[in-house]
Amino acid sequence: MRRILHAIPLLLAVILLNYGLIAATPGDPVTALVGDFPAPAAYRAQVRHDYGLDKPVPIQALRYLVRVLHGDLGYSFANRQPVVSLIAGRLLATLELVGTALAFASIAGVLLGAVSAQFGGGIFDRATRGALTVGYALPEFWVGQMLILCFAIWLGWLPSQGAHAIRGAAGGWAGIADGLRHLLLPAIALSLRYLALIARVTRTSILDVLGANFVLAARARGAGSIRVLFGHALRNAAAPVLNTIGFNLGFILAGSALVETVFGWPGIGRLLFDSIESRDYPTMLGILLLVSVCVVGANLLTDIVHRLVDPRVA
């Protein structure tokens, strides 16, 4: 409960930061709310009035806060659409990509970390650790470009752009297969860094408990090493893995923006790239707000779930 109360001022501060960016933009702040377009003077005057830009700063900030809390992120003049509906239209694609990448990173990362810990110090362990260090250093957008080069251009196995075939979406199983084929490369590109991070965290937390009393007790009862690993030691890795994902969500979403740009994936990241190109400021600020709120929410959720998983952290 205290955690939730703690998150509220953070959320308000994040919204006010957004207002601060608008107010600090060089030139007329109306431009930050309309975008850098030759919008009609009447429309600019309307925006100036709606946001109270002729009033003192505290009142401006308050008005902005109230608007955002009412779910109004402004109007994208570039797309002739309210920012909220613009973002909502792209949300699903990003969730699909980020969700798949995180699921893959978690499953593969935990397995790799567990096996590596099991063979601690051996050849497999050392090779895995080397590969993980490299994986963690690769920029995800470059990984995306290399995957396109190998699997789309040279081998021709998978498509390089978009979320589905251009020529009409096929229905049924064919449509699902087509979607998966498009999803595979961007999801791998986005997941690699977090796979490496999760595997490292898993390996460390398993090595920490392999000598612990409850593991020795399980061994003494005759549990085989696979049973000990998956039934006892792995449970201990749940909380650190969860923390890794929760506290890195901001980076994961930014990585998604880069990967979406490489693969022409029609999500929020691609929208961010396009809005930066077209100087569509309200859309940019709307996306920043969404990502900030997601990060605050993820931190809160991580804390709460951490307490549920691990009763020692009360």
Added chain:
Amino acid sequence: MKRQGWMAAAWLIALVLAAVFAPAVANFDPYSGSADSLLPPFTQGHWFGTDDLGRDIWAETVFGARVSLIVGVSAALLGAIVGVAMGALAGWHRGAVDATLMRLTEFFQILPRFVLAMIVIALFGPGIGKVILVITVLAWPQTARMVRASVATLRRAPFVEAARIGGMPGSRVLMQEVVPNVLAPVIVLAAMDVAAAILLEAGLGFFGLGDPNLVSWGAMLNEAQQYLRSAWWMAVFPGATIALTVLAFNRLADVLNAGLDPRGRS
């Protein structure tokens, strides 16, 4: 571990030398194009090939090291200074100062730094100074938290008490007795921050937010994106250089960490 540390050090020294003596190392001017566009590697003296405007990729990669190293090292250094100052003040004073500074730290730590950096640069215009500033503003919290924790423990250590009882003013005790003792992990964190800053700068460049007057690895990858089908070398070389540099700084952090941790010494 040790061998990898030497390899990382060798790569970083080579990179710094290449960046400093870039005009001598590169046999072409990275800023002037030619009619020889999209030449594959090792043709007509272009080791890494040329890009769509006929510029030499090797020269661009060498000059790009300047931007990456300047941004990475300055942002990490400034971040470390701000982080140590904030953390030392919070850990030393406790009470209201501590609470306020830690709230501030928490706020900055929770901000989605990559997306925020993109938007700040998009709103305020590109420029290498702004990039350094944005990365610094977003990089100090982790250092501050760590320094605060160590300062808070050291505050009551016997040698600190002794200095205080000896009549040394509080600010001098903090600066001369406490802070030097918490710097070792700060150096490790700073090495990791250089790697993170280089990745962030590359991401900004890839988003078209780099300094338009300077070649950078991220901007090269942005251009390579349109030519993936016809010129793989435009993407492979700058990207591999980023990866190796980030890897080297992370390795350096690992080696420093192992060397500075007294338990790991043998």
